[in-house]
Amino acid sequence: MKNWQKHTGLILPILALVSMVLWPTISGSVAARESIFTILKAIALASSLNILLGYTGYVSFGHIVYYGFGGYIGFFLLTSQGWPLWAAMLAGGVSSALLAFLLGKAILRLRGAYFALATIGVNEAMRNLITKLDFIGGPTGLTLNFKTYLAYGGAAKALEMSFYVLALIVLAAILLSHFVRISKFGLGLLAIRENEDAAEVMGVNAPDAKTWAYVLSAIIPGIVGVLFFFKNGNVEPHDAVPLHSPIELLVMVMLGGQGTVLGPIMGAFAYQGMRGFLVTNAFFKDIQLSVSGAILLMIVLFFPSGAIGWLRQRLPALRRILA
Amino acid sequence: MTILLSVQGITKRFGGLQALTPDHFRPARRPDSGLIGPNGAGKTTLFNAINGVFPPEEGRIMFRGKDVTRAKTYDMAHMGLARTHQIVRPLNELTVRENVMVGACFGREKHGLDKAGKIADEILEFIGLNRGDQLAGSLNIAQKKRLEMARALAAQPYLLLLDEVLAGLNPSEVDGMIQTVLNIRKRITIIMIEHLMKAVMGISDRIIVLDYGTQIAEGTPEEIVNHPKVIEAYLGDPRLAQKLMEGEE
Numbered sequence: 001m002k003n004w005q006k007h008t009g010l011i012l013p014i015l016a017l018v019s020m021v022l023w024p025t026i027s028g029s030v031a032a033r034e035s036i037f038t039i040l041k042a043i044a045l046a047s048s049l050n051i052l053l054g055y056t057g058y059v060s061f062g063h064i065v066y067y068g069f070g071g072y073i074g075f076f077l078l079t080s081q082g083w084p085l086w087a088a089m090l091a092g093g094v095s096s097a098l099l100a101f102l103l104g105k106a107i108l109r110l111r112g113a114y115f116a117l118a119t120i121g122v123n124e125a126m127r128n129l130i131t132k133l134d135f136i137g138g139p140t141g142l143t144l145n146f147k148t149y150l151a152y153g154g155a156a157k158a159l160e161m162s163f164y165v166l167a168l169i170v171l172a173a174i175l176l177s178h179f180v181r182i183s184k185f186g187l188g189l190l191a192i193r194e195n196e197d198a199a200e201v202m203g204v205n206a207p208d209a210k211t212w213a214y215v216l217s218a219i220i221p222g223i224v225g226v227l228f229f230f231k232n233g234n235v236e237p238h239d240a241v242p243l244h245s246p247i248e249l250l251v252m253v254m255l256g257g258q259g260t261v262l263g264p265i266m267g268a269f270a271y272q273g274m275r276g277f278l279v280t281n282a283f284f285k286d287i288q289l290s291v292s293g294a295i296l297l298m299i300v301l302f303f304p305s306g307a308i309g310w311l312r313q314r315l316p317a318l319r320r321i322l323a
Numbered sequence: 324m325t326i327l328l329s330v331q332g333i334t335k336r337f338g339g340l341q342a343l344t345p346d347h348f349r350p351a352r353r354p355d356s357g358l359i360g361p362n363g364a365g366k367t368t369l370f371n372a373i374n375g376v377f378p379p380e381e382g383r384i385m386f387r388g389k390d391v392t393r394a395k396t397y398d399m400a401h402m403g404l405a406r407t408h409q410i411v412r413p414l415n416e417l418t419v420r421e422n423v424m425v426g427a428c429f430g431r432e433k434h435g436l437d438k439a440g441k442i443a444d445e446i447l448e449f450i451g452l453n454r455g456d457q458l459a460g461s462l463n464i465a466q467k468k469r470l471e472m473a474r475a476l477a478a479q480p481y482l483l484l485l486d487e488v489l490a491g492l493n494p495s496e497v498d499g500m501i502q503t504v505l506n507i508r509k510r511i512t513i514i515m516i517e518h519l520m521k522a523v524m525g526i527s528d529r530i531i532v533l534d535y536g537t538q539i540a541e542g543t544p545e546e547i548v549n550h551p552k553v554i555e556a557y558l559g560d561p562r563l564a565q566k567l568m569e570g571e572e
Contacts, residue, residue: 184428184436191425194414201374201408202474203400203429259416 006182009261009323013174016265017043021167033163037231039272040163040170044224046252046264047173051180051217053250054258056210057193058108061246062119063221065126068240070096070222075229076136079144085152085165089226096222097215104214108207111196119246127241141236144229162231169227173220177261180216181323189213193259244289248275251296257306261323266307271295326385327482327512328373333382333392335368335536357527358516359547361556365536366516367409370484374399374406387481403431405480407471409487409516415460422459422470423447423477430478439477446473450503465496469503476507483507485515489522501525520566524548532556 020040024033049063074092077083083091107118131139152158180186188209191199200206229235248271256267271292278284278291303310312322358366371377373384375396384392386402394402405426414422420443427439427446434442447455450473452466459470468488475483485504489497501522507513508526517523523530524544532540532547534556540547547553 182436184439187421187425187428187436190417190421191414191429194416195412197376198408198412198414199425199429200396201376201400201406201412202426203397203431203433203478204425205395205397205429 005320007178008320009181010174010178011321012262013178013265014171016262016269017167017170017174020269021164024163033160035272035276037163037166038276039269040166041224041228042249042252042268042272043265044166044170044173044220045249046256046268047170047177047261048217048220049249050177050253050258050260050264051189051213053253054260054263055180055186055189055193056213058210058214059116059250060119061116061250062121062123062126063217063249064241064245065122066096066100066218067221067225067228067245068130068237069099069126069225070218071225071229072130072136072142072235072240074222074226075142075144075235078148078226078230079142080135085227085230088230089223092226093219093223096218096225100215100218101211104211108210108214123241123246127237130237130240139237141234141239142229143234146233159231162227166224166227169220169223174261174265176216176220177264178323180213181261185209185212190259244292247289247296248292251292251299254299254304254306255295257308257310257312260306260308260312263306263308270307327387328514329383329385330369330373331383331385333369333372333379333384335365335372335377335379356514357523357530357544358514358533359518359520359523359530360533360539364533364556366533367486368536369533370406370486370516374404374484397429400430400478400480401433403479403481404484405430405475405478405482406484407468407475407486407488409490411464411467411471413459413462413467413470415458417459418455419452419457419459419462419470419473420444420447420455423473426474426477427479430480432479442477442479443473446477449506450476451499465492465500468492468500472503472507476511480511483511483513485513485517487516487518489517489519497522520569 020036024036045063045067049060052058052060052063070092073095074088077091078085078088103122107115107122110118130136136142146155149155149158152161180189188199188204191202191204192206192209196206225240252267252271253264254267255271256265257263275288278288284291299306305313308322312319358369360366368377372379375394375398378393382392383390386399386404389402391399391402414425420440423443423446424436424439427434427442428436444455447453450469452469452473454462454466462470472488488504489500492500497519504513504515504526515523515526527544529541530544530547531538532553539552539556540550542550
């Protein structure tokens, strides 16, 4: 295979990202920028979860923990220690990775439903822990001193900058997802997903590979957490580890197509678009999550490989591009 | 020259059931061995013990001069042991070529993707499975058995354990598969578990017979078919005894 052909799978994801960033930039609409911000955040989280869920085949109900944990640590350094944003984001990513490494060593020995159950436990434990720790504000959380924004040219400028920083993070998430997928390491993950015992017999060091997949899937959520809390100006335990988010992330990845680079991007876009419609609709606004649940059910029953997976099956000629 | 594999006094229990009992089992001075025995004799359990799926409770397994009694499955693969499964385990959603590449990437030589792809193409050609781009899940049973072998070969092992590669195949597929095993045998030492006596007798230099977790006989095919203990072990199953007799003719 020629070298550039390996990377054709990047064309559509990058195009999607570029058009999403250009739209508010050209129109100058702050409302559009805010909508896209939410979608980009979802893409970064969904693409990260996909490394674990889609490539390795491990369902995690607790992935939002890495967003909350890294976010909290970075935000703490930002507000209480006066760290610059970039350093705080880095610290958030590193601490999430570290937590994933330690937790992974413990719970990745579990398989299938047992692993999924353990991740629910992690989610609950994290929220409780954060609520009990006083130095990070306990149940009331932390608030950013408004003056911090001055260093970035004032609040309005800081919000605008956050958008473009997020776009760069999403680019990194897409590249990470793509390069894991086409690498030898990624092939090992896919083998684990298909049959872990067979993969081990063929020489895949499954415990190590799973741990690294888990770590890689935790870094970007940690970074995104710091950026989002910075933009929001405050963080509270229920924002950091929201109950419904992990399920929504699963819906996004599965809707678009797990195990593909493009799938989580399309899934996050479609889901956030739908959510935006539902929460503003008088009839649906209170049962928005029930609709998500129904969608998840439909996907699992009828399109287990998601939209992109479905297209790949129907259009083999486009497989290179729909990677 | 170091002994390829030696297995001494290993035991394995499943609950109250003693699957392997301490006894000597030294298959490989070099030759290609067939492993036979009635159902439940412990043949697959022995394979599982050797490649680290179920480490034995007692005893010692040596592979190429190293003690591998407690080695992990993937370490055994890196050291040059490959196996196929009685019940095939294809990586369904990956292509046939990718399945074989996994073997080449993570086996003894740990090739990079490009080299592994070339090896996969060669091996698929050799094994007669020209369906590299098809998903492994869409293969029929005979093709899946060939895929198991291709994956194992791609690891370029020193020793290949074949667990009933002929089971479930129709007669013409069996003949093709026997030919393939004979071809592999020219390059790699094989230990095979097989119920089909025609194949065991035709392929093996030496045959080891297990019964109730114990080695009850070892020898050349001619010695085995005349061995009183072997005939006794199979008499519980008249059909198999009959097949043994046919092999003698």
